[in-house]
Amino acid sequence: MRTGAVLAITLVxxxxxxxxxxxxxxxxxxxxxxxxxxxxxxxxxxxxGRVAVVGDDSSLQAALVDALAGSDLEVxxxxxxxxxxxxxxxxxxxxxxxxxxxxxxxxxxxxxxxEIVTGGQTAxxxxxxxxxxxxxxxxxxxxxxxxxxxxxxxxxxxxxxxAGADERIAPASLAVQDTSEVAQEFSNVTGIQLVAxxxxxxxxFLNTLAGGAATLIQARRDGIVRRTLAAPVTAGQAITGIALxxxxxxxxxxxxxxxxxxxxxxxxxxDIAAVTVLLLLFGLVGAGLSMILGTAFDNEGTATGLAVxxxxxxxxxxxxxxxxxxxxxxxRRVAHITPHAWGYEAIAQIQRHGAGVLDILPxxxxxxxxxxxxxLLGSWLLRRSLSRAM
Amino acid sequence: MNLSVTGEPEALRSGRGExxxxxxxxxxxxxxxxxxxxxxxxxxxxxxxxxxxTFGLLGPNGAGKTTTISMVAGLLVxxxxxxxxxxxxxxxxxxxxxxxxxLVPQDLAxxxxxxxxxxxxxxxxxQGLRGSTLRQRTAEVLELIGLADRAKEPSKKFSGGMxxxxxxxVGLLHRPTLLILDEPTVGVDPQSRNSIxxxxxxxxxxxxxxxxxxxxxxxxxxxxxxIAIIDDGxxxxxxxxxxLIELTGGVDTIRLTGSGSLDAGAAAVxxxxxxxxxxxxHGTLVLTVSNAxxxxxxxxxxxxxxxxSLADVEISRPDLESVFLHLTxxxxxx
Numbered sequence: 001m002r003t004g005a006v007l008a009i010t011l012v013x014x015x016x017x018x019x020x021x022x023x024x025x026x027x028x029x030x031x032x033x034x035x036x037x038x039x040x041x042x043x044x045x046x047x048x049g050r051v052a053v054v055g056d057d058s059s060l061q062a063a064l065v066d067a068l069a070g071s072d073l074e075v076x077x078x079x080x081x082x083x084x085x086x087x088x089x090x091x092x093x094x095x096x097x098x099x100x101x102x103x104x105x106x107x108x109x110x111x112x113x114x115e116i117v118t119g120g121q122t123a124x125x126x127x128x129x130x131x132x133x134x135x136x137x138x139x140x141x142x143x144x145x146x147x148x149x150x151x152x153x154x155x156x157x158x159x160x161x162x163a164g165a166d167e168r169i170a171p172a173s174l175a176v177q178d179t180s181e182v183a184q185e186f187s188n189v190t191g192i193q194l195v196a197x198x199x200x201x202x203x204x205f206l207n208t209l210a211g212g213a214a215t216l217i218q219a220r221r222d223g224i225v226r227r228t229l230a231a232p233v234t235a236g237q238a239i240t241g242i243a244l245x246x247x248x249x250x251x252x253x254x255x256x257x258x259x260x261x262x263x264x265x266x267x268x269x270x271d272i273a274a275v276t277v278l279l280l281l282f283g284l285v286g287a288g289l290s291m292i293l294g295t296a297f298d299n300e301g302t303a304t305g306l307a308v309x310x311x312x313x314x315x316x317x318x319x320x321x322x323x324x325x326x327x328x329x330x331x332r333r334v335a336h337i338t339p340h341a342w343g344y345e346a347i348a349q350i351q352r353h354g355a356g357v358l359d360i361l362p363x364x365x366x367x368x369x370x371x372x373x374x375x376l377l378g379s380w381l382l383r384r385s386l387s388r389a390m
Numbered sequence: 391m392n393l394s395v396t397g398e399p400e401a402l403r404s405g406r407g408e409x410x411x412x413x414x415x416x417x418x419x420x421x422x423x424x425x426x427x428x429x430x431x432x433x434x435x436x437x438x439x440x441x442x443x444t445f446g447l448l449g450p451n452g453a454g455k456t457t458t459i460s461m462v463a464g465l466l467v468x469x470x471x472x473x474x475x476x477x478x479x480x481x482x483x484x485x486x487x488x489x490x491x492x493l494v495p496q497d498l499a500x501x502x503x504x505x506x507x508x509x510x511x512x513x514x515x516x517q518g519l520r521g522s523t524l525r526q527r528t529a530e531v532l533e534l535i536g537l538a539d540r541a542k543e544p545s546k547k548f549s550g551g552m553x554x555x556x557x558x559x560v561g562l563l564h565r566p567t568l569l570i571l572d573e574p575t576v577g578v579d580p581q582s583r584n585s586i587x588x589x590x591x592x593x594x595x596x597x598x599x600x601x602x603x604x605x606x607x608x609x610x611x612x613x614x615x616x617i618a619i620i621d622d623g624x625x626x627x628x629x630x631x632x633x634l635i636e637l638t639g640g641v642d643t644i645r646l647t648g649s650g651s652l653d654a655g656a657a658a659v660x661x662x663x664x665x666x667x668x669x670x671x672h673g674t675l676v677l678t679v680s681n682a683x684x685x686x687x688x689x690x691x692x693x694x695x696x697x698x699s700l701a702d703v704e705i706s707r708p709d710l711e712s713v714f715l716h717l718t719x720x721x722x723x724x
Contacts, residue, residue: 005516230465
């Protein structure tokens with residue numbers, strides 16, 4: 001094997017990929033923008049729930065809002081109509097109605113009744129329980145203040161007495177633990193990290209597929225492949241160089257996303273050896289598929305359109321746009337016809353659970369099988385195409 | 391292009407056709423056959439090219455020129471026959487034989503998004519050139535093809551002629567023993583075309599064997615020491631230009647146009663030994679003669695002496711077009 005010739009063919013692919021200005025946006029800018037935007041949407045300290053409080057200004061409402069906010073709930077004071085609409089559409093899990101009667105009863109130190117509206121989601125029940133606890137805390141505090149004030153204590157003395165009581169006896173609180181599989185899966189991962197892993201797979205595959213197919217068609221159409229074979233280069237060397245060229249594009253894209261997200265967003269990629277092996281096999285699948293597209297079609301516009309469509313569909317089905325964990329079981333099984341699903345699972349294992357190469361062997365094995373099939377088919381089609389081109 | 395030419399091209403070329411047999415044989419093609427399904431594209435083509443010789447394959451589109459050079463270049467495996475380049479048989483992976491060949495395809499086989507330098511370096515690496523040798527040869531070829539000052543520009547920004555020159559430059563990079571040019575002037579403006587032809591003339595002077603395919607008769611006449619006429623996949627004839635012309639019988643045509651007695655003029659000239667046939671054609675006498683340059687003066691004297699007042703005299707010498715017509719019964723550009 002003349003490695004010099006193979007290397008020359010490989011390097012010229014990267015050079016051409018970088019020479020295409022449209023790739024500067026799609027390979028360098030777009031992935032990071034998506035990681036940033038989607039990551040921010042999915043990151044930050046998420047409140048335990050979102051609650052709307054409805055009522056006129058009153059000491060009860062103020063005490064309730066303070067108590068809810070202190071329970072890590074996002075609280076919005078609004079009108080009844082908006083509250084019901086928000087709860088119905090899932091924007092708020094719980095709504096609390098503070099009636100004038102309740103406000104007066106609170107001020108008088110009497111028993112208070114509040115109306116609570118809950119949404120249909122599972123999480124709404126937990127949030128409602130938090131609201132009940134917070135309301136009870138607020139009312140208890142109100143009662144304590146009323147009693148102390150009744151003894152003739154000043155407002156300052158009341159505050160000092162209650163603060164002293166809080167030090168000795170911690171106020172009641174309710175911690176809600178979501179024990180569902182999905183919640184546990186995402187408990188140790190930030191939004192940016194989750195999105196970065198998905199975008200790494202999506203863009204590595206997409207750009208390898210689209211860029212690799214288009215450049216191969218151009219080279220075939222312009223007679224460059226034919227001229228390459230007129231040099232002292234065997235067909236096997238040419239095909240190896242072409243395949244490695246596509247893998248190099250995949251590698252270039254992957255390394256860029258890993259390094260850039262690490263430097264810019266502090267993404268923790270976990271075991272770098274495991275990530276490298278995973279991306280190598282994942283990139284080979286993309287390289288093989290791009291060779292198939294690059295030889296099956298003679299029009300680069302058609303091939304690029306198909307490659308982008310295929311890349312997006314496989315990416316969506318494989319869990320890189322919407323986490324695989326949220327898929328229904330049947331769809332999740334179907335998703336595993338895509339390399340993305342296996343890649344997603346492996347990345348999830350590495351990033352969220354500290355997995356190494358040995359831990360993701362099943363995913364690596366499947367990806368290796370997919371790579372072998374696509375590369376063999378791509379090479380066979382390319383060899384057939386070369387004999388026609390001659 | 392600014393090739394440094396040593397010696398006198400015309401003088402050197404004049405004798406090479408005759409002396410090709412004694413010069414070192416660079417290419418030998420024997421009985422090449424290539425079939426595509428029921429179609430036989432090339433049928434028993436044989437020829438040889440010596441060092442420093444420019445050999446032309448002249449024929450219309452679809453005659454089998456490109457298929458022939460594809461077999462010579464190792465891009466197609468012949469169904470029958472053999473190719474030897476610089477003594478190395480073209481077969482198997484053909485890598486050794488291909489080292490001696492520089493192929494300039496008809497299409498512009500260069501990367502449009504890469505610079506002239508990057509294109510040359512890429513194809514140079516494929517030829518096994520490395521390091522300082524690659525850089526030096528790239529610089530030399532850029533100078534040779536007149537693109538040194540635009541070496542860093544993407545080739546897609548070049549004019550058609552510049553792209554053609556780069557296309558040729560790629561084939562020259564590794565100093566091949568045999569340069570194969572497949573219709574390199576197709577779609578080129580006259581100025582660039584002339585520049586390309588001058589370059590090829592200079593290359594053969596420097597000792598490179600050149601296999602040149604074209605369907606332009608003028609190019610074949612200007613460049614080639616020997617010419618093979620190919621049609622329907624078969625070589626119809628092969629030889630120097632003069633040898634091919636001989637195939638037509640070596641007759642010239644003289645047209646005498648004027649006033650006066652056409653019959654008397656015809657009677658006067660048809661008795662002359664050089665004149666083979668006289669035809670009256672709407673006030674013009676069309677004479678078929680052997681060796682018109684020496685016969686023209688006595689013919690004009692005889693015609694005017696017979697009372698024909700000449701207004702126009704036209705001599706047509708046979709050319710490759712005539713040869714092709716004579717051999718195949720159809721025009722070269724049919």
